[in-house]
Amino acid sequence: MNDITADAKKVLSGAGLQDNVLKDPGTAHIVLDRNKILGMNSVPGLEIDANELDEGMEASITVKENTVIEKTVHLCFGVIPEKGIQRIIMDLRIEPNASISVLSHCVFPNAVDVRHIMKGNIDIAEGGNYSYLEKHVHSGKGGVRVYPQAEISVGKGARFSSVFELLKGRVGLIDIDYQAVCAAEAVLEMTARISGRGNDVIKINERGHLRGEKSRGVLKSNIAVRDSASADIENTMIAEAAYARGHVDCKEIVRDQGKARAVPIVEVRHPRAHITHEAAIGSVDSKQLETLLARGMPEDDAVELIIQGMLR
Amino acid sequence: MGILEIRNITLKLDGSKILDDLSIDFWEGHVHAVVGPNGAGKTTLANTIMGLEGYRNISGDIILEGESIRNLSVDERARRGITLGWQEPARFEGLPLRDYISASSRNPKPGDIEDLLTRVGLSPSDYLDRAVDRTLSGGERKKIELASILAMKPEIAILDEPDSGIDVESLEKIFDAVRILKKQGTTVLLITHSQTVLKQAEHAFLLCCGRLQKKGVVSEIEQYFGDKCIPCDHKNNPDLNEE
Numbered sequence: 001m002n003d004i005t006a007d008a009k010k011v012l013s014g015a016g017l018q019d020n021v022l023k024d025p026g027t028a029h030i031v032l033d034r035n036k037i038l039g040m041n042s043v044p045g046l047e048i049d050a051n052e053l054d055e056g057m058e059a060s061i062t063v064k065e066n067t068v069i070e071k072t073v074h075l076c077f078g079v080i081p082e083k084g085i086q087r088i089i090m091d092l093r094i095e096p097n098a099s100i101s102v103l104s105h106c107v108f109p110n111a112v113d114v115r116h117i118m119k120g121n122i123d124i125a126e127g128g129n130y131s132y133l134e135k136h137v138h139s140g141k142g143g144v145r146v147y148p149q150a151e152i153s154v155g156k157g158a159r160f161s162s163v164f165e166l167l168k169g170r171v172g173l174i175d176i177d178y179q180a181v182c183a184a185e186a187v188l189e190m191t192a193r194i195s196g197r198g199n200d201v202i203k204i205n206e207r208g209h210l211r212g213e214k215s216r217g218v219l220k221s222n223i224a225v226r227d228s229a230s231a232d233i234e235n236t237m238i239a240e241a242a243y244a245r246g247h248v249d250c251k252e253i254v255r256d257q258g259k260a261r262a263v264p265i266v267e268v269r270h271p272r273a274h275i276t277h278e279a280a281i282g283s284v285d286s287k288q289l290e291t292l293l294a295r296g297m298p299e300d301d302a303v304e305l306i307i308q309g310m311l312r
Numbered sequence: 313m314g315i316l317e318i319r320n321i322t323l324k325l326d327g328s329k330i331l332d333d334l335s336i337d338f339w340e341g342h343v344h345a346v347v348g349p350n351g352a353g354k355t356t357l358a359n360t361i362m363g364l365e366g367y368r369n370i371s372g373d374i375i376l377e378g379e380s381i382r383n384l385s386v387d388e389r390a391r392r393g394i395t396l397g398w399q400e401p402a403r404f405e406g407l408p409l410r411d412y413i414s415a416s417s418r419n420p421k422p423g424d425i426e427d428l429l430t431r432v433g434l435s436p437s438d439y440l441d442r443a444v445d446r447t448l449s450g451g452e453r454k455k456i457e458l459a460s461i462l463a464m465k466p467e468i469a470i471l472d473e474p475d476s477g478i479d480v481e482s483l484e485k486i487f488d489a490v491r492i493l494k495k496q497g498t499t500v501l502l503i504t505h506s507q508t509v510l511k512q513a514e515h516a517f518l519l520c521c522g523r524l525q526k527k528g529v530v531s532e533i534e535q536y537f538g539d540k541c542i543p544c545d546h547k548n549n550p551d552l553n554e555e
Contacts, residue, residue, distance in 0.1 A: 222406075251405070287402040290364055291457075295416035295464050296390035305415060309407030309443070 011038070011078035011107050021074065029074040032057050034084050043069060046100070056087035056117075063128075065095040073100060078107035079114045082143070087117045094128035094158070101131040108136075111172070112143040120150035124158040126183075132162040138169030142198050145173040152180035154188055156212065161189040167311055171200035171229070178205075184212030184241070191220040193311045196229030196258070207236040210244035210273065220249045224307045225258030236265040239273035246275040253284055253307055315340035315499050316361070316394075316468055321372035323360055323522075330356045332522035333372070338468070343490060343500040345513035347536060353522035354503045355399065358470045361501075362396040363389050376468075393467025399476050399503075401457040404444040409456055412444045417463040428459040431492065433485035450477035458489050469493050472503040487512050510534065 011033055012022065022029050022039060028046050031039035035056050042048045045067030050059040063069060079086050094100060108114045124130050138144045146166075154160045166174060171194060180188050188208050196202050202225070208217040219235040237246040252260040264277035284306050292302035314337030323331040331353050338344050346354050359367040361374060363386045373380050381389050404412060413425050426436035432455040442448065444456060454477050461469050474486050490512055493500050502509055510516060516533035518526040526533060 285402065286365060287398070288404055290362075290386055291398065291402045292415055293386040294362055294390050294394075294396045295460060296387060296395075296418075297415055298387055302387075302415075305407065305411065306404065309404050309411070312406035312408075312443075 010080050010109075011076050011105075022076075024071070027071045027074065028069065029076065030057075030059065031076040032078070032086075032088070034079050034081075034086050043071070045069065045098070046073070053087065053089075055085045056089070058089045060091045060093075062093045063095060063098040063100045065098055065125075067095075067098045069098075069100040073102045075102060075104040076107070077104065077116070078109075079116065080107075080110060082110050082112040083114060085115045085117070088119070090118070090120045092120065092122045092130070094122075094124040094130050096125040096155075097127040098125075099129035102133070104132065104134040106134060106136045106146070108138050108144045109169075111139045112141055114143060115145045115147070117147045118149065120148075120152075122150060122152040122160070124152070124154050124160055126155040126157055128155060128158040130158075130160050132160075134162070134164045136164075136166040136168070138166065138172065140169050142170035142172045142200060144171070145175075146171075147175050147177075149177045150179070152178065152188075154180060154182045154186040154215075156183040157185045158183070159187040161187075162191065164192045164194070166194045170198055171196045171202055173201045173203075175203045176205065179207045179209075180217070181209045181211055182215040182217060184214060186212060186215045188215070188217035189220075190218070191222070193222045194224075194231075195307065195311055196223070196225045196231060197227050198229060199227070200225070200229040202229070202231040202233075204231075204233045204235065206234075208238070208246060210237070210239040210246055211241060212244070213241045214243045215239075215241065216244070217246045218249065219247075221251070221262070222310050223250075223252045223260065224255070224311060225252065225260055226255040228257045228259075230259040232261045234263045234265065236267070237275050237277075238267040238269065239275050240269045242270055242272040244270065244273040244275075246273075248275070248277040248279075250279040250281075251310060252281040253310060254282060255284075255303065314338045315377055317373075317375040318357070318361070319373045319375060321357075321360065321370050321374070323356060323367065323370045325356070325366070330522050331360065331370070334519075334522060334524055335372075336517055336524060336527070338499055338501060339515070340499055341494065341497050342515060343494055343502065343513045345502045345504055345510045345516040345530065345533070346519060347504055347510055347516060347533060348519035348525075351521075352519040354519055355472055356522070357519070358396055358472050358501070358503050361389075361468075361470060362386060362394060364396075390464075390466075395461055395464055395466040395469055397454075397457050397461055397469065397471040397474065399473040400450060401453040402444075403446055403448075403453065406443050406445065408440075409442055409444055410440050412456065413460045413463050416460040420463070424463065425459075428462050429456075431462065431485070432456070432459045432489055433482050434459070451479060451482065454478055455482065455485070458486065462489060462492060465496060466493075466498055468499045468501065470501040470503065473505065474502060475504070475506050475509050483508070507534065
């Protein structure tokens with residue numbers, strides 16, 4: 001993309017990106033405003049095929065065998081108007097021993113009634129590596145509904161790590177539904193960091209299946225709910241093979257009239273597999289709080305600092 | 313008259329009298345040690361002065377520079393200049409050390425945090441961007457907490473077991489920090505079991521069963537360590553416990 005349009009600039013600035021990032025021919029990217037592809041660039045070893053749909057985009061991304069994409073690939077998805085639907089269907093294939101890191105910016109700065117629906121199919125072949133960070137920037141009006149859904153296959157010795165981060169603006173509604181299946185010696189890490197306010201609703205349903213021997217997986221959710229926001233987290237890890245190791249970790253801080261529910265489900269189907277879980281829900285830790293108070297911080301500032309740390 | 317006066321404080325926890333009509337004066341700019349056997353009430357005294365949750369329902373009074381602070385909250389007491397270093401400092405998941413120490417400083421200047429870390433024996437390049445979480449040892453967190461106390465420049469610093477979890481080589485750094493606090497005019501209260509720590513003080517107070525048993529210069533109170541405890545018939549007397 002050589003010329004950055006005004007709309008693209010809005011998407012980029014909302015994501016905290018400088019447009020020169022996308023002027024770099026060595027940085028692959030897609031910039032999408034609702035259903036308009038405003039920019040797209042690929043690099044050697046990376047195939048991107050994207051088509052506009054009535055309400056969004058359909059894309060197929062392939063990292064060719066043994067290719068390591070050196071620079072982070074940027075996916076910028078935005079709905080700049082107050083209302084709209086953005087539906088993204090994405091097939092992503094990491095071929096054997098290929099590696100890619102993707103930073104996805106989802107920007108809805110003016111949203112009053114915006115729906116962002118993302119359906120992903122991710123296939124990471126043997127020895128592949130896919131690192132994915134999804135950062136959301138929402139308006140303060142709570143008018144966004146986000147439905148991320150993904151089916152992930154992590155091949156033998158491959159690695160998938162994802163971080164979903166929604167810390168700026170109001171959540172509105174977020175309903176995450178991810179499922180990952182791991183082959184032998186594969187590694188899975190899925191993390192969600194979300195801060196809810198007002199009457200935001202946070203739902204997370206993540207499932208990890210450790211099907212192969214020596215596969216490993218961690219599902220981690222760090223959530224803060226304030227005002228009357230609510231969070232409902234149900235993370236499941238199932239170990240089905242020898243020496244599979246898994247952990248489910250959920251931390252939720254509840255303030256004001258917020259509500260939180262966490263259900264870590266662990267299931268072991270092999271005598272040599274092992275899964276642990278940890279869930280902590282409640283107010284800010286009193287020792288942490290008193291430590292900061294004892295340095296002279298006002299309580300509200302101390303609570304905010306602790307929450308920001310937990311969500312980092 | 314001391315900068316901080318504990319006046320006839322009694323505190324009951326779960327029906328037991330932990331502090332029993334305790335009165336102590338701490339003098340401005342001096343380093344004091346509070347010693348005593350387990351259960352003597354040393355940490356309870358520290359928590360009560362700081363006004364922590366569960367340690368506020370006292371009789372008696374706490375006077376700071378002539379004014380009662382009994383009804384002040386923890387942060388109000390801290391803004392009046394009192395702070396506390398915990399025996400086992402808190403962990404803060406995700407909170408970078410830089411932000412943690414900055415939170416204590418009213419007017420941080422560039423380079424201050426690096427300087428403070430160096431003073432407590434930690435390399436800024438190795439620690440500055442780490443989180444104050446479970447990846448740090450107890451000793452490391454202790455040093456980081458001390459750096460945050462130095463950043464605050466308090467009037468009164470209460471250090472509960474400042475040598476806890478600290479290796480021998482690092483202990484001198486902790487004592488250096490105590491000397492820095494004294495040099496900047498901070499009144500220091502060392503809550504300790506350690507004779508080595510006691511020797512850093514100028515005055516000492518021996519507690520037992522929540523009562524003040526003895527006060528004086530360090531050499532007098534040191535007898536407590538030499539003889540296990542001064543002769544008394546209190547339940548905390550190690551000699552009695554051994555019988």
